[in-house]
Amino acid sequence: MEISPDAWILYEWRGWQLNATVVFTWGVMAILVLGSWAVTARLSEGETVSRWQVMLEVIVGRIRDQIDDMGSGDPERYLPFIGTLFLFIASANILTIVPCYQPPTGSLSTTAALAICVLIAVPVFSIGQRGLAGYLKTYVRPTPLMLPFNIVSEASRTLALAIRLYGNVMSGTVIVGILISIAPFFFPILLQLLGLLTGLIQAYIFAILAMVYIASASRDRASEQDNQTQAPNNQGD
Amino acid sequence: MDPDTWIAIISIVTAGLTIAIGSIGPAIAEGRAASQALQSLAQQPDASDTITRTLFVSLAMIESTAIYCFVVSMILIFANPFTTLVAQTGGG
Numbered sequence: 001m002e003i004s005p006d007a008w009i010l011y012e013w014r015g016w017q018l019n020a021t022v023v024f025t026w027g028v029m030a031i032l033v034l035g036s037w038a039v040t041a042r043l044s045e046g047e048t049v050s051r052w053q054v055m056l057e058v059i060v061g062r063i064r065d066q067i068d069d070m071g072s073g074d075p076e077r078y079l080p081f082i083g084t085l086f087l088f089i090a091s092a093n094i095l096t097i098v099p100c101y102q103p104p105t106g107s108l109s110t111t112a113a114l115a116i117c118v119l120i121a122v123p124v125f126s127i128g129q130r131g132l133a134g135y136l137k138t139y140v141r142p143t144p145l146m147l148p149f150n151i152v153s154e155a156s157r158t159l160a161l162a163i164r165l166y167g168n169v170m171s172g173t174v175i176v177g178i179l180i181s182i183a184p185f186f187f188p189i190l191l192q193l194l195g196l197l198t199g200l201i202q203a204y205i206f207a208i209l210a211m212v213y214i215a216s217a218s219r220d221r222a223s224e225q226d227n228q229t230q231a232p233n234n235q236g237d
Numbered sequence: 238m239d240p241d242t243w244i245a246i247i248s249i250v251t252a253g254l255t256i257a258i259g260s261i262g263p264a265i266a267e268g269r270a271a272s273q274a275l276q277s278l279a280q281q282p283d284a285s286d287t288i289t290r291t292l293f294v295s296l297a298m299i300e301s302t303a304i305y306c307f308v309v310s311m312i313l314i315f316a317n318p319f320t321t322l323v324a325q326t327g328g329g
Contacts, residue, residue, distance in 0.1 A: 069290075160301060167304035174311065205297040 004170070005102040006109060021107040028092045028104065059087070066208070072215035073129075081121055085114065086207035093169060093199025096192070103199070106169040108162065115162035118210045119154070126217040138217050161209060168202045169195075244319050252310035259306025266299045 008020035039052045063083045067075040092105045104110045126135040139150045172195030179188045274292040278285055312318075 163308060164297070164301040164304060167301070167308045170311070171304065171307055201293055201297060205294060208294055 004107045006107050021104045025104040070211050070215050082207050082211050089203035103169050106173050108166045111162040111166040115158045119158045122213050122217050125214045129218040240323050248313045248317050252313040255306050255310045260303045263299050263303040
């Protein structure tokens with residue numbers, strides 16, 4: 001039994017192997033890009049709005065509200081990154097209802113790549129908000145004694161982020177595979193429904209955790225400003 | 238018995254033990270988290286939005302412990318690195 005779509009080679013040309021993970025990732029990317037391009041090319045502000053535009057507005061608005069709820073200043077700043085993570089993982093997991101499709105998030109390489117994106121995004125957003133010295137200062141907080149623990153936690157949470165998503169999606173695929181061999185037709189469908197729910201929740205968790213990590217590395221300055229000026233914390237952006 | 242069989246036996250037993258013991262803690266923790274969340278929902282229905290969101294996030298965090306055990310047992314059964322090691326070195 002395959003436990004990863006990496007091993008499923010779809011196309012081979014002169015030693016270049018194209019596996020299912022890459023192909024399905026491109027498919028999801030194409031659906032997201034072409035879909036949103038087709039909708040945003042015909043945006044209207046009039047009285048009649050197409051239903052697709054309403055759908056996009058609802059999705060983007062909800063994501064922005066969720067980021068705003070985390071209380072880390074201007075949500076517009078984080079919306080592109082967090083929203084892309086959520087939409088990619090969610091659509092990659094939801095597309096499992098399509099036959100012959102294997103979710104690319106069920107491969108450790110995809111989830112590791114996403115987790116590394118978060119690992120890089122944390123210092124990028126933090127330096128953008130607080131400057132290099134301010135970012136490095138988060139490592140010796142609350143005391144310099146905590147420096148090694150902070151570094152270890154940075155690495156371990158990246159690993160946990162990758163393994164969590166991979167394990168959840170992969171377990172759905174594997175359990176359905178096992179159930180098909182021992183109790184076909186009915187129970188696999190129930191488990192697949194559960195897998196859809198788990199996939200959506202994991203997409204949400206991944207985005208929320210990425211937001212929590214970014215917020216915890218760039219929040220201190222905002223709260224300091226709050227204390228000093230008693231002003232809303234979006235003036236430094 | 239040759240080393241390959243021993244590795245298979247130990248891997249299978251360990252995979253079973255891993256998932257069996259490793260799911261006890263998360264199961265208890267998830268039950269406690271869910272019951273506490275239900276209690277707070279009954280006491281403060283107005284805060285249901287925040288409670289539900291926090292519950293989902295914490296359930297996923299708790300569950301990831303069980304998922305790590307699951308990944309380890311899957312590796313032991315389907316992608317055990319030591320079986321290929323024995324095959325390469327000629328079976329000890």
